[in-house]
Amino acid sequence: MARRKFRNNQRREPTTERSLHEYLISAPVPQTSRSELMRLVRGGEDTFLELKVKLSNPEKVAQEIVALANAGGGTIVFGISDQMRIEGVDDAEEVQRELVHICREQIIPPLFPYIDCISFDSGRRIVALEVRGKRRPYRTRDGRFFVRFGAEKREASPEDITALLDEGRPFSYETMPVIGARIEDIDEAHLWSFMREFAEDASNGAHFGDYPTAEVLEHDLLLATDSxxxxxxxxxxxxxFGKSERVAELLPRACVVAVRFAGDTAQSPIVERAQLVGNLYTLYESALRFVRRYCDLLDERPRDLVSSESPVIGRAAYHRGAVSEAIANALVHRDLSVRDAATRIHIFDRSIEVSNPRRTAGFMPFAQRAIRYGVPQRLNPQIAAIFSNPAYGLDLPRGGLPMLLRQARLFSGQRAEIRALNDEFRVRLCGVV
Incomplete structure (x- = not known):
């Protein structure tokens, strides 16, 4: 029988760098007794236990840790031979430092190591590393995946990697049922307008004759589930596809707050503040209308632009595609699991700022660089696929974030700003006045 746990103490795994720091300086660290350790190793190595005499090859140790993490977790004990003789390690503190370095720098995603140093009456010391695989799949820095079967590790096959990816795929918020919602809350005119675009390719004609909304939502589009x-x-x-009034009632956090400021900062007087509600189609159209009320959206930079000495700031102009993409990106990729935070559109005299709830943990810094090159980081793949499909009915720009960055720079002569901070993703576009 696998022996995965050998402590009664429950530890909280930090989720951010700040929480990790607070954990390290304030949380009590449970210690493993000799009797607990000997109970752990008495049966020898298995799927969740690895015994090593010493830490001599950091690369091999990283592979062992990855294999244990991909198995769901386990323990590596340094200073005990395969025959379960206590040999001890020469420098326990150095072994601990090396293990921390391996877990944080040589494994992707990084692991938070739980390490205990046990001393015996003979003066020998051993080190126990507990591995918890909560963010599978794990791989080494050089991109290799390892799995563990019994007491042996091996490099993962393509089938193993596929299984790990399937297991590691988080349950998406977009697939959860909406409490209190019914099939009658769906705007059938919008839904069937979308479905008719696929009548000849994805479904047979008889299927559309009776307009079986519930069946199509559940089995064809995977947009309904039992609750x-x-x-x-x-x-x-x-x-x-929900009716706008029901979306506003059942999903209030899905609203968009649009504000026009009389100045260039959020401390400036407010000219107008609106809370936009409805399904995504309605929100996109409403947001664009609000922006057009105070800004000019053009396809090319005005050639007759002349600087004015007037104390009154004129209407700023922005690239139409860049603004449309910023709004569409916010609606599709926002993290609806973040509470008490709405998507915001702030219009200033010389810029537009679109802020979106997005958990920063796991998104920075590599993902922020990748999205500039068009590598998607989608929280809501179902929403993204249907919203961007022409059958949904919106005339959306093509090219994604790379297009936004390029067109915004060519239009205004200034780079668009992108920030991911404090569980928020923000895009700032500079206008031409």
Missing amino acids: EGALAPTVAGMLL
């Missing part, structure tokens, strides 16, 4: 014995639209289903 308390009844079929209910998922979050994605309501946001994409």
